[in-house]
Amino acid sequence: MSYRIATIAGDGIGPEVTEATVRVLDALLGPDVLMFEWLDGGAGHYQKTGEVLPAETLAACRDSHAILHGAAGLPGVTYDDGTEVGNDLHLKLRFGLDLYANVRPIRLLPGVESPLRHHQPGTIDYVIVRENTEGLYASRGAGVVLRDEMASDSLVITRKGTERVARFACELSRRRQGAPRDGKHRVTVCDKANILRSYAFFRRVCDQVSVDFDDIERDYAYVDAMTVHLVKRPDFYDVIVAENLFGDIISDLGAATVGGMGVSPSAELGDRHGLFQGAHGSAPDIAGQDAANPIATLLSGAMMLEWLASGHHDERLSLAAERFRLAIDKVLEAGLHRPREFGGQAGCRVFTEAVLDQLGRT
Structure with missing residues (x-):
């Protein structure tokens, strides 16, 4: 069985951490198990079109097996009442798809103080x-x-x-x-x-x-x-x-x-739909500099696999989720590719490559 994944990269570091997660998911399962459909949405899209969540994106999310989201929001992009536009993307999805349970694992990872x-x-x-x-x-x-x-x-x-x-x-x-x-x-x-x-x-x-x-x-x-x-x-x-x-x-x-928001994954779950994203913001001040920490989104990708595995009784996905988490733990435990927020030098690309290398060893 293959699964359609509605994929919204969003704003700021969103595209970087989303692309990193898609790379690892493809490496885990091959390109024919998870079918990623890249969709528009976010504060940047609102600036261009006046829509933070286009109707076609909402429809694709409703018809998908799961939703993978990077981050949304840009400084100064607000509605007339002062509230932020970026937050509206996942809020509209939350209410439109009845994602009633927000799940935030709090786990101290190896190699993180x-x-x-x-x-x-x-x-x-x-x-x-x-x-x-x-x-x-x-x-x-x-x-x-x-x-x-x-x-x-x-x-x-x-x-x-x-x-x-x-x-x-x-x-x-x-x-x-x-x-x-x-x-x-x-x-x-x-x-x-x-x-x-x-x-x-x-x-x-x-x-x-x-x-x-x-x-x-x-x-x-x-x-x-x-x-x-x-x-x-x-x-x-x-x-x-x-x-x-x-x-x-x-x-x-x-x-x-x-350790902070950079290692904090999240899932927003309903009876039929699930949205997965790092709990951090879009960090536009470091966007495009390969300085983002992808761990939160990577771990959210592992949560997505677990949720799909449970809903579809697919052991391939639960085993892949376990390998995914273990690879992240091993990279952090080794200490050679520490993200910058933990005192290391690894940016998004280097940390992702280290996870991919670790998967190749297991």
């Missing part, structure tokens, strides 16, 4: 599952600015939205190895249930879903406390589930503890 000095690879390995279509971000484009004196946005949490993301988090925990500290399968609900009824409702619905998962330990943390726990005891966590905004914030904090 954590700012948490007592932690080594293997001791930070958890996943943040962020509800992706509701929460405070549901108000984007619909908030109220009254006479330039008052502004408001609404926080939206529904039973359906919470149930499905809570179930997703519990099922994900079952598939994992448990928290590094004690091996327990654990889902932590991150909220502000002590202050706002909306978050108390979120917690209550998560509790109701967890009744069906008596093998998963329940845990809770208020979001302010969570910012402390992710620094003081990251090894305690297995899967964390949170509302949209809170999940967005703690995901970036988690990424900082394992």
Whole structure:
């Protein structure tokens, strides 16, 4: 079987890291397994045409098996209300394709130093599952600015939205190895249930879903406390589930503890569609200089293979995903081709070539 991959390079370093990922995926599986369809979209495309996500790109994404995205956004390219155009590309895809679970693995990779000095690879390995279509971000484009004196946005949490993301988090925990500290399968609900009824409702619905998962330990943390726990005891966590905004914030904090956004992959998943991209921005200040770190997008490509393998029962893809991750780990562990943000000299091209060379040895 072959798979159609809607591929949007986007802006800034997006084309560089996307092309690097496509090269490695082709090397893993050959050119006839994944069929990449390059599509328009992003802030640069908006500047040329007035569209950040052309209708034909959305249609191709809807008809594809998966979506691979580089990055989107350029400085100063905003709508009249001041919000950034680039963000709208994946937001439109998110809502249009009902990608309700944003999955952010937080894993300390070999050869990468954590700012948490007592932690080594293997001791930070958890996943943040962020509800992706509701929460405070549901108000984007619909908030109220009254006479330039008052502004408001609404926080939206529904039973359906919470149930499905809570179930997703519990099922994900079952598939994992448990928290590094004690091996327990654990889902932590991150909220502000002590202050706002909306978050108390979120917690209550998560509790109701967890009744069906008596093998998963329940845990809770208020979001302010969570910012402390992710620094003081990251090894305690297995899967964390949170509302949209809170999940967005703690995901970036988690990424900082394992080296930064350059090693932070992400997936936005629904029942039928999946979008995969590095969690970083488009970094236009280094675009075209071969200075980009491709690791986040490479790891997102491995996540794409895993997701496709699960949905289509294709063992070729799960084995390829495992080889992909192992090759990245080996290159980092060897320390000869360290990305510049980790004190090395390797740009996007050199690091990608090192991964390809490592794959040739396995």
